[in-house]
Amino acid sequence: MGELISVNPTTGQRIRAYPVLPSAGIDRAVARASERFPEWSRLRAGKRAGFLEQLARALREQSEPLARRATEEMGKRLTEARAEVEKCAVACEYYAGHGPDFLVDQMVASDAGRSLVAWQPLGPVLLVMPWNFPYWQALRQAIPATLAGNTVLLKHASNVPGCAAALEEVFNDAGFPEGVFRNLAIGSDAVEGVITDPRVRGVSLTGSEGAGRAVAAAAGKSLKKTVLELGGSDAFIVLADADLDHVAEQAVKARFQNNGETCIAAKRFIVEASVADAFVARLRDGIERIKVGDPMAEDTDLGPLARPDLRDDLHDQVRRSVDAGAACLAGGEALDRDGYFYAPTLLDRVRPGMAAFDEETFGPVAAVTRAADVDEAVALANASRYGLGGSVWTRDRARGEQVARRLECGCAFVNGIVKSDPRLPFGGVKDSGYGRELAALGIREFVNAKTVWVD
Template sequence: MVEENDHSSMEVINPATGEETESYEEDDWAEIDTALDRAVDTFEDWRQRSVREREQFLVDLADVIRDEKHHYAELMTREMGKPISQAIAEIEKCAWLCDHYASHAGTYLQEEQHPSPPGTSVKTVHDPLGPVLAVMPWNFPFWQALRFSVPYITAGNVGLLKHASNVPGCALAIEELYEKAGYPEGVFQTLVVGSDPVDDILADERIRAATLTGSGPAGRAVASKAGEQLKKTVLELGGSDPFVVLEDADLDAAVETGTRARNQNGGQSCIAAKRFIVVDDVYDEYIDRFTEEFEALTIGDPMDEETDVGPQARRDLMEGLHEQVIASVDAGATAITGGEPLDREGAYYPPTILADVPENCPASDEELFGPVAAVFRVADESAAIEMANDTQFGLGASVWTEDRDRGERVAREIDAGCVYVNQLVKSDPRVPFGGVKESGYGRELSGIGIKEFVNRKTVWVE
């Protein structure tokens, strides 16, 4: 447990320059304890508010987000290196999320009537659970935190965020967002803490549920500790998403979208396309054009709107990625382009394509969390499906064919939480999002997501 008055600090390193830009004092246990008490007290009032009233808060939250989107985008770029144009798009997506639930939360949470004997009334109501702890990653620092908090808070819960240690400024800015939108104090709180106190926070009786987006080991740790306390969890973990290109695909679109699906956010996304599975008939043309697109991307200062690929979020992460590339090449893979860190300040790794990737190497078996595409040649559709499913992960998948019926049939045969035909994998407020296998469980977003942390209470009136 974090000892009272034992303050340490989080240093923010700008990944584009390697320079320290800010330092934030971490919360000690006394401050965590106060935040937990505040969450419980606030919940007792917040849960009594009508859904319509909570929807109106979302309208105000969306306004605050839009009014200050450039400020928040620049903060994100300084802390984790996302190209500024993509950072602005992330902030705008957060506002859209608020718009969606402002319009549809009441419908999603409507009482459900059931058949019952004459003269009785039987229904299901959706009561909130209480304070929800969220352990969130740095790669989409605003979207991930809003994606959990907007639906859960609108359902009547209150949220506590333990964000990644390299984005404390973003974490505190999100708390500020809720304050500026007029939410009661304690509806959303940021805990500026590292990983050490998480187990104790999870075990605390004031926390009623938890959600995590992050690595498999982190997910297992949270699920294990929460399970000991019989607390509900939702986990969105890693992915090694297949991007399947069949012989009748629109290659223009498959090359353009595939390049974006692998390289946006510096390739640092659970749902980025990672394993490109291309049938033999179009493999040579695809990889030639794919390489041209990769090499045409602009690598540079993430504050420049012309930049396509900025730095990796941390130097140690870039070094780990490079180790995976080296191990894959040593095992027999061929680096068609890229494959070496750039000789410049900052944690820059170039868009990289690995071909001839053998079995049992990092590029085939592990998640490569950076701008590295592993390309595989397969004989036909059947082999493509088999390879797509030959992974411990099951988050998303993308299938490319001009035959929509064929695309849907193939999509049904791929083991993943979501499969997009002729589109990149994305999280969208209107549809459920989540994975299977080692990619986690539970769903976020849409009507299903807002009900993950409610008590589906049966009320029978005789």
């Protein structure tokens, strides 16, 4: 039948094995989600919102064990894991308070006596989710999907089976009816079968570009709605008038948060040439002060990568970039210790054609590219097949907004680190995917925008 193995990336030691759900179990789970849907969808949106308020309370009550489980399974710092759980609770409260308004019929003037758009749920929705934010990534889709009246099936990343099981437990503790949210402990080989099941009406994936193409292809064959949030290689543009001390401090946070394993982490630092040397010196100083260690320790700044293959892939990208002419100013190697640690790394003089520029680097590697002026900085930022997020740093906010509007990405920030916020839609363009999560747009992704015309 197979197992999903949970491994502690800090030590490399096995934590626990979880049995894979057999085919019959998958069928029963999908059947239960389908059977529960009519009853759940008929509840008033305000009633479903009450369950989200209970979910927020359950998350906060279980915050410490949830956070520790995430740190044990994927290596994020415990302080960041606690913040992730709290962010999930805040999103529950946001949608409980505002979500029902997003679902109110939209009246439209037409040749009818009465015409409107009604937002009606689709049915069971499959979420295929990643390991780097094991709670937030899943809940930022599950919260609006369930509030809209859908039921949810979760296929989580295979290296965080404990976090996946914990999510189902917290939904149960919050009093959600059985079948509204179900964890499917399955491998990637079983995903296509769930997608093509006629009872499943939509699929959302957050993950790699390759996984997105596979899920989209399977869903397309079955004519299923999809939302894809894929990789990113976010540009962090530093203009010549920026406050370099402040910006360099924010740059370290933007790149090395969550051990650098964040789709919206700043990955390409594009700096106007006139201030590049000064910025690089400050960035290097900040990187060299990063304390690598046990993510459970409160004073640790950087933990391990989640898996050994991720560490090896990252080192290969660094090596290929240096071979192509990039200068390695800090780090650039795996650390000789237990677990999957990689030294915080700074690459300078990175250009298009190098791995650190063209590919997504998922780990603690900052790549600096020098631009002659703001126009070249924008051109370099857009010279990527990805388009998830980007940021612009300048003392002139109006100019910063003008530059931000020129970036080919789904989320552009001025003088702020790119982040997801329940109040704002989140998603990408180009090979970073399509569709939106969060805010009003997020809740309307998995609904039928039904026109109702009454003579």
